[in-house]
Amino acid sequence: MRNRRHRPRAAVAAATAVLLGATAIAACDASGGNSPAPKGPSAHDKPSPKPTPTWDTDPKSLAAVGDSITRGFDACSVLADCPEASWATGTDSEVRSLATRLLGKERAAGHSWNYAKTGARMADLTGQVEQAALKRPELVTVMAGANDACRPSADSMTPVAEFRADFEEAMRTLRRELPKTQVYVTSVPDLKRLWSQGRTNALGKQIWKLGICSSMLADPDDLDTSATQRRATVQGRVVAYNDVLKDVCAKDLRCRYDGGAVFDYRFDGDQLSPWDWFHPSKDGQSRLAELAYRQVKAKDPGA
Template identity: 35%
Template sequence: MGRLAHSAGPPGSTGPASAPRGGSIVKLRSVLASVGLVLTVAVAGCTAPPESAQAPPTGVERGPVPAVAALGDSISVGFAACGSAAPCEATSWSTGEAPLVDSLRTRLAAAWDVDEIEAVNLAEPGATVSDVVGQARQVPEGMRGVVTVLVGANDVCGASGGPPGAQEFATAVDDVLATVRDRAPEAVVVLGSVPDLGAVFTVVTDASPAVGSRVRCAGLSGSNGDAPGEVATAVQSVRQLIDAYNEALRLVCDADEACVWDSGAVHDWQPVLEDLSEVDRFHPSAAGQARLAELMWDAAVADPRAADVLLP
């Protein structure tokens, strides 16, 4: 670019005088101002993000809302949690809708910001692990979501012919998982540990020996009338069987990539009297069901396999 200059006549000439210097400065400033404006617009045009980048996202696509299916025994149907010796599914830790319980179903609805979660409760009072194999055959075909399994208390307390051995128990649990996997390949199983029934018995008998004598568990009910040593032996025997069952549950679940084990959370829970139904002081009350829901939800979402299904 050439240099900016003003023209001037030769000294002594009579030709037109050069323009005053001040006028050139004004023009120069005007040109520079115009150039600066052009440069500002150009730079702004180069650095501004495209309109599409400035627009807020319209939402992230997510998969279908998961469903819930519950397998198990009387605990999962809320037995005795509503003031009578009967199922009360509204208080189920798995599929219930009672606000106090804040079940897995309720937590799922909150996580996905929906009003309703599809749920089916296939659990039955008195069910043993062999019965749960049959329940698994009723899991909705092709469902995506979580299948909760909580079983073993009736195998410990009231199985006809006596409790099955740990290996037999493990085989039946493996059948449950295989059946669920066949019917619902996209579902994840959340498997709970067998509760510490010895702790339940101890809590109840400490509060009321007369009530403790009616605890609904063979090997425990009535043992509070025995000598202290015999009571301790009965409780210890039940606890040893439960420990063997829980180890079987852990091993079978660990071998199945679609199974999430609660790592003994339900078993390690030590209930207080208010956590047990006033009807029989054996089954969980609504407060006890709420505690189970919390324990099982925390165990599930802590595992990436379950979290990928349960959380949006």
């Protein structure tokens, strides 16, 4: 009876030893000799996301691209550029341009450049960006789009899809040449408000007859249904342009849109040119510089 009890225990022990030995051999074969088996990627392991570039609130150089507003048109004399009064790069002490505020007067003189051109449309921006890229600026300011809406008629305004394509091309060019340069994009001004303010000035309305923004400013005192609809169409196109600027800029980690600050700014008589009551005066240019400086220096422009 005693021998019969012990035989099963011996058999179990022997079987266990064989099983453990086989397991050990299999483990060695799977891992290549006696080295530990390699660890595979965990299902929970994910690649670390690339950090979002930090906005530099203290750029050391600046280039401006855009249209007549950035050229200071009609800020100093009638129907003439006045780049020294430019909100972006001007040297006039009354304006205190963005470049002056950011860089200081002495450094701004040699480290800021203005490639904007009166009459320029969004289609012209790529060429201006190519010029600016030669200077390798740390910040590029963009103010363009008003001339795409300011056409001889509302029907001749730049289509929104074309406007988008032109801006995207300019941004691609900028990124190809200047991958780390920051970009500050302003909204297109509220042209209808400028009409509303300027139509109270007799001299301004005479200058408008020379062809300034006819799509909005033609027949400024005409308030019939057709004229009202024409102005509403132009206004709607400006709003659509600003949506494009916001959308395209949002796709670039180093681009900052002004959030509609220029469009929302309520220019009055003091901020409008005394010669055409449409373009910014020196006071108006100074207000644009202030808006830009505030947003470029903000760590979080949405705060």
